[in-house]
Amino acid sequence: MNWIQATYQPTTLFSLKPSWATSSGGKSLLMPSPYALKMALLDAAIRVDGWGHAEFAWAWLARLQIGIQLPDQMVVTNLFAKILKIRRNPAKEGAADAGPFQKTIAYREYVYFSDKIQFVLGTDVANHAALARYLLNITYLGKRGGFVQLMGPPTGVSDTTAYTVLTEEMTAFPPHGLMQRIDDCDSKMKLDQANIYTKSRPKRVVRDVVLPYRLKKSSRSYSLYERVT
16 A cells, blocks of 8 residues: 645634534544545546546545544634524414525534644555545535645655554553544445435445544633644
8 A cells, every 4th residue: 555645724713513413513533534525526526527436536545544633733613603403393374594505503613723733645556646636626625615735746655654554443542631522424435425415325434543632722712732852
């Protein structure tokens, strides 16, 4: 297996709820999950090469090995926001929010990264050219609107010790760290199961990883995380 590195600069706040969270709540993950990144790559493959090539590429995209290196500091802002949700019962006659949606509030978290995010992705060297094209066409990660800017052409790397691998079960946990529960594609997941326009359900696997970070400061509205050195 060979590794390719890509560096992105977040240009807006990042947010990605765990896949099992409800629409009204749920904390944000501190990084894109392997599942989210692979879906972004699949989207890019469809837009760049078309559905036929994307169907072929999914065979190796689903099995990508992914490592991540986050900035030294991250700040999570938490708040309650007004949202619209599908109404279950008819509104009372003359109600201010009559219609198919009703007004309610939801808990939201948004992550600010102090610097760039670096990924390493492992696959056969024969797939590197296609993977580099797809990485060039990723414009956001996580929730729609979490825009990122690729900082340079993806390059090959050999040393990945500085990265936290997200696609393998951890056998050794750092003594001080921050646990994140993330989802990934099952190795047998078919492209049809990744297609939101079919009735097939995605096959996901869930794993726990420990990031080398600690809670530095917090208040009612924010939490500051700092890399453990």
